[in-house]
Amino acid sequence: MSTPMHSKPEQILTTASTLRWEIGERLHDATIESLYREAARIAGRAVILKDGKPRFSFDRTLDRLVTSRVFGFPLMFLMLAVVFWITIEGANVPSGLLANFLVDIAHPFLKETGASLGFPWWLNGFLFDGMYLAMAWVISVMLPPMAIFFPMFTLLEDFGYLPRVAFNLDALFRRAGAHGKQALTMAMGYGCNAAAIISTRVIDSPRERLIAILTNNFALCNGRWPTQILVATIFIGALVPSHLASAASALAVVGVVLIGIFFTFLVSWGLSRTVLSGEVSTFSLELPPYRPPRIWRTLYTSVIDRTLIVLWRAVIWAIPAGAVIWLVSNIQIGGESIAEWTIGSLDPVGILIGLNGVILLAYIIAIPANEIVIPTILMLTVLVSGSAEVGGGAGVMFELDSETATAAVLHAGGWTLLTGINLMLFSLLHNPCSTTLYTIYKETGSARWTWVSALLPLAIAFIVSFFVAQIGRMVGLE
C-alpha cells in the first residue's frame, strides 16, 4: 500500500530543506539569470528594427524637458495655471445660462405649480426653496467647471504626464520620509480624495501608505475647486484691473495648490519623524511612452465617468442639505431661528480665526459633501445680514446672476479680503468629507487612524487660519 496522503507533504518539505542546504543561495540567482538570458534570446530573434535601432527620440526630448531640474517645476505650475485659467474663463457663461434656466425660469414655475395644486406654504417652501434650489445651485455652479476641468486633466493623464509629475516630486517626498508614489495618489486626490485613498494601495509599506492617506486631504478635490475658484474670483480678481482678473484668480488658485503641496510635505515629514518613523522604501517608476490621447473617447468617458458621477453625488447630498437649511432657518425657538442661534454662538470662534459663524455652520452642514459649502454660506449670510431683497427669504438657496451680486451679499455679511483668504485656506486644510473618512476607515480598518485623519487637518486649518487672521489684522487687511 502506498504512503498515506497526510505524510506526503512533510516528506516533500523535508526533501526541500535538505536540498536547499546542498545548493545554498545559488538557485535564486541562477533562475533569474537564465530567465533574463532566455527572454533576451527570444526577443532578439523576434524583434526586427527597421533602422537598426528604435526611435524614441521625441519621447526622450520631451522627457528631458518636463523632468528637467530647471524647467520641470515651472512647466508643471504653468500647465496647472493654464488649466485653471481655461476653466475659470470657460465656465462663466454656461454657469449663467444654467442658473438662468434652473433658477429664474424653472423655480418660479415649480412654486406656482405647487401653489396651484394647493400645497401649504411650508411644503412648497421645503420642496422648492429648500430641496430643489439646493440642487439647481449645485448643478449650475459645478457642472460647467467640471465639464471643462476633468477632460483636460484626463487628457494630460492619457498623454502620460502624471508619472513625470511623480518623477519630479519623488526626491522631495523621499526627503519628507514618504514614498515617491505618493505623488501619484496626491494627483488622484485632485479629482476625488475618496478614490485617491483607494489608490494608495499602490504603496506597499503600511507606514508610507498611512502617511499618504493622512495627507491626501491637502490635495484639493473637485468638491472644493468651485469654492476656491469662486472666492478667488470675488476677492483676488477684484484687486486687479478687470482684464487681468481671470489670470489673477487662476494664479491665486495655483497658490492654494502650492500651499497644499507644502502642507503635504510638512505633515509627511512630521509623521515620518514621530509616530510613523521608519525606512523609506525604494521603488522603480517606469516613465511610460507618451501616447496621443484619443480625444473623443476621453471626452466621452470623462463626462460620463467623472463629471456625471461627481455631479450626481453632489446633487444627492445637496437635496437633503437644502432641506436641513430650510428647516433650521424656519424653525423658531424663543423668537430666533435655530440657524440664527447657532451662528450667534459660533461667531466668536469664527471671528477669532478670520472667518465667521456662518462659515463654520456651513462647514458643519456640509460635512457629507464639500460641494455644497458655498450655497449654504450664501443662504445663511442672507439670513443673518437681512439683505432679503437679493435672496428669496428665509431658507432659500439661490443662485446670483453674476459674481458681482454674490460679492455684494458677502460684503453685506461683513466679509473682507481677509475672510476670503481664510476661507480658501480653511477649505484647503480642513477635515475630509464623510465619504472619504468612511473610505479611510475601510482601508485602514482602524477607528483611531480615521479620527487622526479627521482631527489632524482640522486642527491645522484652525491654527493656520488663526495666525493668518492675526497677521492680516496687524497689517490692516481688514
Add this chain to the structure above:
Amino acid sequence: MTTLNPQQCEVCPVNKDAKLIRLGLEAGKFEFVVALAGNPNVGKSTVFNSLTGLRQHTGNWPGKTVVRAEGAFSFDGKRYKLVDLPGTYSLLSTSTDEEVARDFILFGQPDVTVVVVDATRLERNLNLVLQVLEITEKAVVCLNLIDEAKRHGIVVDERALMRDLGVPVIPTAARADQGIPALLQAIAEVATGAFVCKPKRFPIESGVLRKAISKMTAKVQLAFPSLPNPRWVALRLLEGDQRIVEAIKTGELGDLTRQTALEKSLTGKGTKEMNDEHAHAF
C-alpha cells in the same frame, strides 16, 4: 472594384467578431475563466474593456489597476469570466500586487491566462511571460501596442515568437480595437483544448542545480500527480517560498488537482481577494 482594408473586416458584422457578446459585469454561470496578466501600463485595462464592454478607468501610468476587476463576455456561444490582474514585472518577489497576480494564476487555475505584452519593450515583458508559462501552460500572448511599435520603427515577428514560446501570439492595438477578434479566437481555442500549448520552459545551466531540481520535481510529481506545474512548485520550494510551503502544509496545493477553476471561482476559494470593488478614479 475597391480593395478591402483588412481593418474593415474587423468591424464587419459578417466577421466572427459578431460572435462576441460583451456581458459587462453580468454574473451567472461561466464555462471558462480567463485571467489577464501583464507588466504595468501595457494596456491590460484597455484589452479588458474591449472584451467586456466595461469602462474600467484606464490611464497612462503604471499601477492604475490596484484591485482585481472582473467582467464577462460571451464568444461563439460560450460564456467567459474575465479577471483583470494588477500589472507586475515578475511573479517572483512578494509585493502585494505580485502576490495577487500569482495567487490567482496558481490557485485560481484560470482556463486561459492572457499575458498582455508591450511590443516596444518585448525583452523585459518576456520575463513575465516565461514566468507565467512556468505556472500554467494554457496561455495566450497578446502582443499589444503594435501601432506604437511601428511608430518607433520596431517590427515583431510573431511567428518566431510563437515558435519560441509554444503558445499563441496575437498582435493587437487594443486602443484602436485592432486584433481583438483574433485574440478571442485564440482564447477560445486554448480554453476548449482545440489548441494545445507546448510552452518552452527556461533551462537551468548548472548541473548541480539541475540535479536538485529534477529530484525535487519528481517528489512533487509523486505527491500531486495531476499538478500541471511540478517543476515550478519544485523551484519555489527550493527557494524556500513560504507561501508555497504553507499551501503544501494546509493541503491547498493538493486541492488544486481535484477542483476545477470554475468550482473555485464559484466558491471563491484559493483566490486571495483584496477587494472586489472597482477602484473608479475620478
